[in-house]
Amino acid sequence: xxxxALTFFDLDGTLLNEHSQITSEIAEAxxxxxxxxxxxxxxxxxxxxxxxxxxxxxxxxSNIVMNGAFIRIDGKEVFSDTLSDDLCRKMYEAAKENGDxxxxxxxxxxRATGYTEEMIGAYNYVRSPLPxxxxxxxxxxxxxxxxxxxxxxxxxYHQRFPELTFYRNTPFSIDVxxxxxxxxxxxxxxxxxxxxxxxxxxxxxxxSNDFALLEACDHxxxxxxGIQELKELADFVTLKNTEGGIVHALQHFNLx
Numbered sequence: 001x002x003x004x005a006l007t008f009f010d011l012d013g014t015l016l017n018e019h020s021q022i023t024s025e026i027a028e029a030x031x032x033x034x035x036x037x038x039x040x041x042x043x044x045x046x047x048x049x050x051x052x053x054x055x056x057x058x059x060x061x062s063n064i065v066m067n068g069a070f071i072r073i074d075g076k077e078v079f080s081d082t083l084s085d086d087l088c089r090k091m092y093e094a095a096k097e098n099g100d101x102x103x104x105x106x107x108x109x110x111r112a113t114g115y116t117e118e119m120i121g122a123y124n125y126v127r128s129p130l131p132x133x134x135x136x137x138x139x140x141x142x143x144x145x146x147x148x149x150x151x152x153x154x155x156x157y158h159q160r161f162p163e164l165t166f167y168r169n170t171p172f173s174i175d176v177x178x179x180x181x182x183x184x185x186x187x188x189x190x191x192x193x194x195x196x197x198x199x200x201x202x203x204x205x206x207x208s209n210d211f212a213l214l215e216a217c218d219h220x221x222x223x224x225x226g227i228q229e230l231k232e233l234a235d236f237v238t239l240k241n242t243e244g245g246i247v248h249a250l251q252h253f254n255l256x
Contacts, residue, residue, distance in 0.1 A: 005255060006201045007033060008043045008064070008187055008213060009246070011054065012126060013206035014223055015042070018242050020127045022057035029247050030058045032256040041073075041190070043183045043203075043213050045167065045175045047105045047145070048072070050128045066145035067167060067177050067209065068186030070107050071193075078193050079186075080107070081144060081178060087163070088138035091146055091176065094160060100150030103173075104137045107144065111137040119149040122172035146176035167209045175209070184212030202253060204238075204246065205230060221249045 009015040017023050030040045042051055042063040048070070051063060062073045071079040088104065092113060095102040101119050103112040111134035112119055123130050137143075148157060149172060157166055157174065165182065167175040191197055203210075203217030206226035214220035214233055222234035223245050231237050236252060239245035250256045 003037055003039045003196060003199050005038045006041060006191070006196065006199055007038055007250075007255065008041050008183075008201065008203045008217060010183075010205040010207065010210050010213060011042060011044045011046065011051065013225055013241055014204050014210075015058070015246060016054070016241065022054055025244065025247060027058055029250055029256055030060055033250070034059070036256060038255050043068075043186065045145075045169055045183075045209060046126070046128070047110055048107045049109045050126070064183060064186035064190060065107070066105055067165075067175055068181045068183050068189070068212075069144040069177050071186055071190055072107075073190065073194065077107070079189055080142070081181060082106075082142045083138075083144070083146065083178065085138055087161075088143050088146065091148075091161065091164075092135070092138075094157065095148055095150070098150065098153045098156060100148055100153060103131055103147035103149060104134075104141075104143045105145040105147065106142050108141075110147070112149065116149060118151055118172045122147070122149055122170050125170045125172060144177075148174040148176060150174075169207070169209055182212035183209065184216035187213065187216040202255070204249065206241065219253060 033040050040060050045067045069081045101114045110131045112131040113135040163179050201217040202219040203214045204221045205213050206223040220234045222231045222237050224240040238249035
């Protein structure tokens with residue numbers, strides 16, 4: 001397939017509305033992109049089961065999930081980066097020492113080490129189902145990303161695990177991936193795997209974990225509801241996600 005452009009979308013605060021849903025306006029815009037030979041791709045910290053309904057509603061078949069640790073293009077797995085059992089065990093022990101819980105992620109789902117108010121708050125925050133409990137899940141299945149479920153201790157994890165990257169994406173949780181792994185590295189890897197280095201890329205985001213996403217793209221678009229630092233990085237600041245910001249930006253760049 002020959003593409004005229006690649007578009008990468010964050011979810012919460014970007015492609016989704018205030019109820020974490022895909023509107024008919026967004027679904028129509030994604031269809032218009034595909035008609036114009038522009039590939040829409042979700043780029044998120046979530047795992048695939050959490051975005052399946054979103055993909056279906058938007059008509060999107062490609063995603064970079066778990067902050068760049070797993071990539072699927074047109075329904076086919078093309079990349080998966082995993083954390084070692086030893087590292088997962090050390091993170092499990094560190095979380096327990098701090099009174100936090102941990103969640104293990106792969107493309108099929110997620111399992112947590114225990115229930116806490118912070119864990120419930122984290123999944124309610126992104127409107128995802130609560131995970132099943134399986135404290136040593138890493139011993140039986142691959143793990144692409146971890147989630148620390150807690151409201152503090154950020155500095156502790158940063159200092160103790162320099163080989164990992166930590167993104168606090170909600171007040172209740174921190175995404176954990178290999179050092180240097182990000183939405184941005186996922187985008188660059190996808191472009192290389194598809195051999196599309198000369199195809200223009202457009203990145204859309206609103207939050208702190210979208211810096212790498214925008215930096216990896218030729219055209220950087222920040223949502224009107226985005227954080228100020230991201231707007232300063234952006235080439236174009238569109239309207240808020242609740243005010244038609246995605247469609248406004250796509251029209252601005254003549255993608256639809």
